[in-house]
Each structure stands twice: as C-alpha cells, then as structure tokens.
Amino acid sequence: MAKRHVINYFLELENTYVEMQETLKELQVLASEGKVEESTYLSVKEEVEVIKQNYERVAYILFLLNKPNRSKKEMYEEKINKSWYDGLKFSSKEAIIDESKDALSHIKEIMRGLKDEH
Numbered sequence: 001m002a003k004r005h006v007i008n009y010f011l012e013l014e015n016t017y018v019e020m021q022e023t024l025k026e027l028q029v030l031a032s033e034g035k036v037e038e039s040t041y042l043s044v045k046e047e048v049e050v051i052k053q054n055y056e057r058v059a060y061i062l063f064l065l066n067k068p069n070r071s072k073k074e075m076y077e078e079k080i081n082k083s084w085y086d087g088l089k090f091s092s093k094e095a096i097i098d099e100s101k102d103a104l105s106h107i108k109e110i111m112r113g114l115k116d117e118h
Contacts, residue, residue, distance in 0.1 A: 003065055009097070010058045016100045017055045020048065023107055030114050044110055047103040054100045 027044060030036050 006058070006061060006065060010062055012097060013055050013058050013100060016097075016104055017051060020051050020104050020107065023104070023111060024048065026111055027107075027114075030111075035114055035117070040110055040114065044107050047107045050103040051100045054096045057096070 024044075027036065031041070
C-alpha cells in the first residue's frame with residue numbers, strides 16, 4: 001500500500017467521522033429536549049467509540065508515515081510501538097471502514113427511532 005492509498009483511506013474515514021459529528025449534533029438537540037433515554041445514549045456512545053478509534057488509528061499511521069527517519073531512535077520507537085502494531089495485525093483496511101460505517105448507520109438508526117417516537 002502506497003502512502004497515497006493510506007491518505008485516501010484516511011480521507012474516507014474522515015468523511016465518516018465528520019458525518020458522525022453532524023449526527024451527534026442532532027442527538028444533542030434531542031437530548032437537550034429530554035427525548036433521549038440513558039440506554040440509547042450508552043448505545044450511541046459505544047458506536048461513537050468504534051468510529052473514533054478507527055479514525056485515531058489511521059491518523060496515527062499517517063503520523064508515522066510523515067515522521068522523519070531517525071535511525072538512532074528507530075529501535076526505541078519500535079519497542080514502544082510494538083504493542084500498538086500487534087493490535088493492527090488482525091484488522092484489514094476494509095474491515096475498519098466497514099466497522100466505522102456500520103457504527104454510523106447504527107447511530108443514524110437510533111436517531112431515526114428517536115425522531116419517530118417524538
């Protein structure tokens with residue numbers, strides 16, 4: 001995967017993240033009107049966390065790609081980031097995007113239900 005592919009991938013996740021923020025503004029309005037139950041809020045919170053983690057993960061990858069190459073610190077950084085890289089081994093690009101889109105669609109479904117109730 002070339003750097004430009006990672007950038008395009010990040011932009012796709014960023015669009016999902018921005019769309020989620022717009023949806024959450026609607027939730028905030030409903031919450032201020034007292035139309036959101038605690039169970040609904042907790043469900044949305046879990047889905048938001050999925051999207052947020054995926055966005056932060058790829059943002060960190062971009063950060064690493066843009067970091068200057070310093071051979072002296074390479075071993076030190078490799079040691080620190082080993083656990084982080086191990087967590088990425090089982091995630092594919094498509095799986096992360098699908099997970100984020102599924103979480104966003106679930107949030108939107110909850111929002112439609114809230115609007116239909118009231």
